[in-house]
Amino acid sequence: MTDPTVSDEETMTEGAAAAQEAGVGREFLRVSLEDLAEAMETRQSEYANPDEPLKFKIYRGLPRRPLTTRVPGVLGAVEALDDPALSTLLRYGYGISRQEFDTNGTWPYHRMVASARCLFAVQLYVCLADGVYHYDAPHHALVLLREGDHRPLLARATGTAGAPPEAVFVLSGLFAKAAYIYRDYAYRLCTQEAGLLTGNLDLVARAMGLRARVHHQFLDEPVNKLLGLDPDEEPALVVLPLHLAGAGAGDPRRTETETAAALSATVDPIEPQVVRSGLAVARACPRLTAVNRASFRTDTAGFAAAEPAPPVRPAVAVGSGREPLALPATEVPDPDLAQVLRSRDSGPGIFRPVASRVDGLALWARLARTRTGVGSDAVPAGAPVPVEVYLTVADLIGVPAGCYWLDPATGALHPVGPGSPTGPGTDALTAIERVTIPGPVFQHMNAVVHLVVDRDWAFDTFGDRGYRVLNQEAGLLAHRVCVAAAAQGLSGRIVNAYHAEGVRAVLGLTEERYAPVFQILLARTGPGGRVIVPVEPEAAE
Template sequence: MTLEARSALTGYVPHGHVPDRRPLDLREVPARHKVYPGVPRIGLPWESTVGDSPLSVLGAFLRNLCGLTRMVWMPGVDLQGNRISGTVKAHLGRPAPSGGGLHPMEAYLAVGGPAMEPALLHYDPAHHALEQLRRGDHREALTGLLHAPPPTPPALVLVLTSRFWRNAVKYREFGYRLQTQEAGVLAAQAVAVADRLGVPTEVHLNFADRRVNALLGLTPSAEAAMVVITLHGAASGGPAAGSGPGYDGLVQQAVPEPLFDVPPIRDRLPATAALHEASLTTGPGTSPGPPRHPHPLGEPITLPRLPVRSADGIDLRRSPPDGFLPDGIGDAPLAGVLEAAAAGLPGAACATAMYCLALRVDGIPAGAYRYDPVEHALRDIRSAPRDLAPVLSHTPVGEAAAVLLPVGDPVGGLVPFGARWYRLLQADVGIALQRGALAAAAVGLAARIHSGEAPELTAGLGLDGTQAVLSALLIGVPRAASTWDHPIAAHGARAQGRSEPGRAQGAAHGRRSGGPWGHTPNA
C-alpha cells in the first residue's frame, strides 16, 4: 500500500457519507443508454424457455440482468421530488435497482463457440440487441487477467462497467459510492438469473483493471470495469475448440466510438477520480482473506429455518414507492431474508457484518440485533449505548417491519487491499442488499434500499472506530401504490408488482395484516 492510496481513500470517504443536494442541471444529463452506431447488430429473442437455443438463453440472461422489463406509469414530480397534481409520466423499468433510477452500469460480452461468432459485444438494452465492437475470441484474453481464473474455459465472459457521470450528474462525488454498491447489486442479480437458467456462474472482483479497460476500448476516466462474470454451459453454446488470439493482438484493433458518451471526471469529481485511479491495477493482484469480524456477543434468539432461493424473487422484486404499511411480519420470512443476505457470493470480500432492527416482527422483541450466520440467530445488542428515535422517526425507515444494516469499515482493508478496498467493501454491501431484496420478494414481502449513511444508526448500534452502517434494506408490507406497471413481454414477468400468489405466500409465512395490500401494483 502506498501513501497515495491511503490519501485517496481517506480523502474520498467523507464524500461518500451523504448525497450532494445541489440542484440538477438538465443540460449536464448524459444519454440514458450507450449506443455504438453503425456496427453490426444481433437482435436477441424476447422470450426464453428451458431447452431453448443458446441465443435465447443469453437474451433471457441479459434482459433479466440489465434490460428493460416493464413500463411504469407514475405521478409527475418536480426537480425536488414533489408530486405535480394531475400529471403522469412513464418510464422503462429495469430488473435491478439503481440509485435514482439512473443505471450507470453497462454490459460487455466476450462470446464464441458453435452458436455465436467469436467477438466482443456490447449490450444495448433499449433495443435488446448486441453490438459487435471487435471480432475475435476475447474470452481467453479476459480470463487471463483475472486473479482467480475459472478452472475450465467459460462459455461467455461478461464485464460490467460503470459510466461515472451517468449518476454523478445528480449525486456528484457520492455517486461513486452508489456505483460501487450497484456493481454488487448486479453481481448478485447475475448469479440469481443464471441460477434460474441453470447456467453455472462465477463472480470476479479482482482483475487487471487497466488491461481490461484497454481491451474494451474504454476511457478509464469516464467509464471503467467493475465486475467480471464468467458463465459456463448454454449461455453461448460452449467454448470454441482451440485457443483464441492473444491480448496484444486484440487490443491493437480499434473499438468504434460510442454515441453521446459521458465526459471524463478528473475535473468534475476530483475525489472520485483520485480514489478510482488509485484502485486500478496492471496485474491480477492478490486476494488475502478479508478482515475477520469478532464473534457476535449477546443473548441469542434462535431463528426458524426458511431456505429462500433468490432466483424466485426476480420477477416479484419492486421498490415500494409509497413506503410501507405499519404492519408486522413473521420471524420465519425475516430469518430467510437474513440468511440469504448474509451469505454473500464466492469471489466477493464477504467483509460486512449484518445488523438488524426488528421493529414489528412476531416472536422478536423490538430492538437492535446483530445476525450470527454460524448459529443462525440474532444477538441482542440492546445493552449498547444508542438512541435510534431520530432514525425511526424518518419515513419510510420507521414504517418498515425490519431494517437490515450491512456494517463495515471503509478504511479497515487498506492493508493488504490498498485503495481497492473501498470498491470491494461496497460491492459486498450491494450483494447483501440485492440478495436480501430478492429473498424478501420470494417470501411475499417488499424491500427498498435506503442509500446513504445515517450517523444516528452508526452511533445507535454502538459501533467502534471507523466501523459504520453502509446502507439499509427496509423490509415490510407495501402501502397501496400510486403507480402502475406492466411487463414489456410476457415471459418471466407479472402484470402487477404483487400478485395474488405473492399475497398468499406472505400470509402463509406469518405476515399479520393491519390493512390491505392495496389494489394497485408497485413500481
C-alpha cells in the same frame, strides 16, 4: 470522452491531491460515508439539468444480434449457454422489468435490480467465443464491438487459468449517468450498483445451473481497451466468468505475472462510444477521478491473496445478558426467482409503508440464507461474504422488536446495541429513524437491514481498490436481501442518507473501522401515485 485539453493536474483540486497522497480510497470512504454534507456539496438538480445524458447507452451503426423474447416464466437448469439460455440470463439478470408513470416523469424505467434514481449507470458487456458485445437492454439485443474469442485475454487479465468459461460478463461504471446529478458521489453509487448487478447475475446463473466467479481484481488497461472504454468516463468494475456447474469454475491462479502494459499491447484499439452528455467527468469530478485512477492495477503480482475478512462483531453481542435467538427450524421454500425478480420493487418516490403483518420467522430464515459465499477473489470460495447483516426489527411476527446481529455460522439473532443513542426509552426503530436524514416515512416500517464491513481489512488488503471491493461485495449481498424481502411481498429501499456514526451507536459498534455501507428499509408499500406497466416476457414453449 475526457476533454483532451484538460491536464491531469487541472482535474485535481488541492484537497483531492492531498487525499490521494494520504490514501485516496480511505479518504473517499470517509467523505462519502461519514460526511454527507461534504459529499453532497456539489450535487445538481435532476430537473432541467443540461448535463443529463440519454437514458440508455445505445451503439449505432454496429452489427446487432437480436435475442429471443420467448424466455421461460420459471428459471431452470440448462445444459448449454446457447442463444435461448443467454437470452434468459440477460433478460432476468439485467433486463427492463417495467415502466412507471408519475407526476414528475424522472424515473420511468425499472430493472430487475435497484439503481439509484433508475439512472442505470452500470453497463453490461458480454464476451463469447465469437465476439465481444454490449447488451442493449431496452431492445434486448447484443451489439458486436469486436469479433473473435477474447475470453483467454480476460483470463490473463484476472490472473487465472483453467477451463474456459461459457461467457465472461464485464460490468462497467458509466460515471456521467450518475455524476450529472451527484458529481463525485457517483463513484459510491456506481460501485454499489455494480455489486447489486453482480448479485443478481449470480442468483440467476445459479438458478440456471451456472456458476459465477467474481473478480474485483484485474488489469484495468487491457480490459478497458478490449471494450473500447475511456477509463476516466466508463471503467470496467467487475469481471464475471460463467461456467456450467461442475465445469471447473475454481479459476486457479496463474504462476506467471502479467503486466497491464504488455497485455494491453496485444489488443487493437476501438473507438469509445460516448453517451451524449455535457459533463466531462475528469474535470467535473476530481475526487471521483482520483479514487478511480488510484484503484487501477498494473500487474497481477500485486493482486491480493484471498483471505477471510475478520468478523465484525458488536461490542455487546456476546455476554450482554441478553440471550441470542436460535434460528427456528422453519420450513421456508425457495421462491420462484423469476416471479420475485419481476415483482421486486423499491417502493414509490417517497417510501411510505402501509400497515401489514409479515412472517418474521420466514424473513429471518431467508436472510440467513443470504450469507452463503459466492466465488470471489475477495474471499476464499465458499466462505461467507465479508459483510455482516444487522437487523432492526419493528413489526415482524415471531421476532421481538430490537436490533440484532445475524450470526453467519448459525443463523442466530444476537441482540445488540445499547438500544438508544438518543435518549432513554427510545425504541430501536426510532433510534434508526433519528440517525436517518428525513425523507422516508418510518411509520408502519417492518424492519431495517444494515450491511457492515471492516474498512481497515479492505484497504489493508486491497489498497485503494478496497473502496470498490467493499461496495461491490456489500451490493452483492444487498441484492440478496432485497430478493429475500420481495419473496414475502416487501419493498426493499436502499437509502444512503444516514449518519454512519449514529448507526454504529445504535448497533453497538464501538470502532470506526466498522462501516455501515448499506441501509435497506423493508416494508409493504402502496403505489404512491404511480401507474406501473410491467414488461412481461413472452413465455417460451
